[in-house]
Amino acid sequence: MKALKIISLIFGILIILSFITANIFYQKVRKLVDANYLITMLDEANLKRFGRMQNLDYSFEIFSQKDVYYPYEKIRIFGKIVKKTDMSIPENAVIEIRLLQNNRPLRTISGDTKVKLIYNPQQQVWIGNWFPENTGEYGDVVIRAEGFIDSPEASIKADGKLFISETPLAYHIEKGLAFFGIESRERISKRSLLSPEAREVNWHTIPQWVKFVSADGVFMLAGITKTFDETTTLDNPWDRDKINEAVSLAERIRQSGGFAGVWLKTLELEGNYLERVGYKPAYHIKDNAIIKDNSVASIKDEERKRHIIRLFSTFMDNNNIAYVGLSHIFNPPSYDIELFDSFIREFKITVPENWENMSHNSRLSYFNERMKTRDFADNFAKWKNFVIADYLREIIDKSGHKKPVFYYASHNELSRNPEMISILFSSGVDFIVLNLSMPYNQIASEMARLRQINDINRYHNRLILSYEIDYNNVDMPDFETSAIENYVNANLKVVKLGSEKLNAQGLLINDLYKAMFGKRGPYSPYDWMLGAGKSIYEFKRFSSPSPLQISYFSSPKVTNQTAFTVKFKVANTSTKPLYNISIRLLPGINETAQEEFRASIQSLEAGSETYIEIPVKIDRQKSQFVRKKHFLGMRVAWSEERRFDDRFGYVDFIPIMLIETQDNAEKVET
């Protein structure tokens, strides 16, 4: 009995001691319980959910090529599985990855939430590409990988992480910039143009025009490749004369205090002989057949890319050039078929087993067949955006990005690829010059459409917009307003209607030579230049109001007169006095001698206003075309300091409708 007592006492003390130790060394007890007993209590589905069923025989790592990715960048993911015991690699294993952002799965451009990594025997890792569908998702992303080893063993899991960041903006352009565009492919030195005094002059007068209308500079096409020119070779791909001209104009513009932007045409070449030069052509699908385009270089052509980078870097290094740009990278959706091999490889498209042994042509026809399915073609188009973004990024990065980079885009290009603006800004482009061309009465609806489909709205502060000079677009046959007035309104509408919140950053007159030689209708080059000048003046007033307000009093209809008087009210709405204010009538319909039509005011105190009258003599026979209206151009100039003359100024016009009636034809009023 005594022994029993002792045993009981010992057991009692043991229980107490065991509870004390178990509480002190709780973590170890927890592990022991987890390892031996918990698994038997939970079913397999729950275990999977908790991710507890780890296969401890293998080490599994998952990582991306870079830590930070930008939109439209292919995310390259690597996985590595090694057996711990003998360091062997289970080559038959399959790795599946998912990307999660805030525990929400991300999708690829094909709509999948999972991507398989494929084993690469050379590098001894599993590699896969993720093309994110929604490129506007920024922030931390978790790579959740699951490896299935080719044996009846539990799958293994690993997590990795990466960060998706918005592409930083390298250069911001000022608000209210206005430029003249020159997109002529011909050499401008061979073409004449009108000077501000309406005399026929050469291209050296362009800086004068820039100053005359108070524009900020010129954007000019500088890099073109003429494949029809026999002197164009792989060693000399660019039209040297055109480049020299552009650089020389840039120098003149800079000397006169302006900014010059030059751009080069990347993939679209002049003429149909690119193979003679040594470039590789782009292929496209037309009527179910694959056809090569001898005027478009392939995006795959490394030689072309090298040439673009070289010229782009030259422009970057030139101090006279303020902005450097590119154009013609976005081909129509049916183009760039030659990329099919890369697409199949990167997108892991299932192909026939003997794919590697198939001839190029049979592979191409297999691809052509697959392109008939809508999903496949869509995926190809979306994948191409990533290729273009890479292409642009490489050009910009390799040339240094020492000054603002722009892309010169056409309306067509934008309509064809709604993602164009996002792609450009994601690849390092700082601003876009967008040329719009649409009938005047469709501007509001078209701008609303662009706002909805494209990112115009979001990036309006990085856009310079232009409305192409085309008489047919701005002439409204049933309206009294003239084409020139509509052109001015069109320019203002496009810069305003692209966004509900803000105006476009800049305005470009597209282009100087279209005003001189383009589809001008019955209006003279000078009339179009007045329209351009007034557009620039009105546009600049959006961001910085003019200190001088001029309003005129003149009958909009002039019946049978050849001379009349225009009365101007000149008001200084600023808080500083203004000096040397002048209103000068410009040549056109008015034929008064230069000295007579210049009215000037020595100084005008802040807040005061005055009236001046200018007599106008017009030549009714000057225009041989029937026009709705004639334009009395004027240049208003002033300076903020007494000693300067014509420091600031703008061009405006008064539209006048000339009416002749039979019974009063002889009456002349003076």
Add this chain to the structure above:
Amino acid sequence: MEKKGFLSIFLIYTVLMFLVSALAVILFFRLFPEQVILVYLFVGAIGLIFGFLSYLPFKDLSDKKRSSK
């Protein structure tokens, strides 16, 4: 003697039971936080075993009490 015997057995039992049950409850709740009923049943069972084990060593105290009657 009677009172002294009863008091000591009462005190020893209370202190030991409190100690054991407190330790058991803390430990099992940390190990299986979701199994509330099971934890209490388990701790109860341990209490019974412990009570039984504690009976023999201190049996004399109550026996003495009974024999003196």
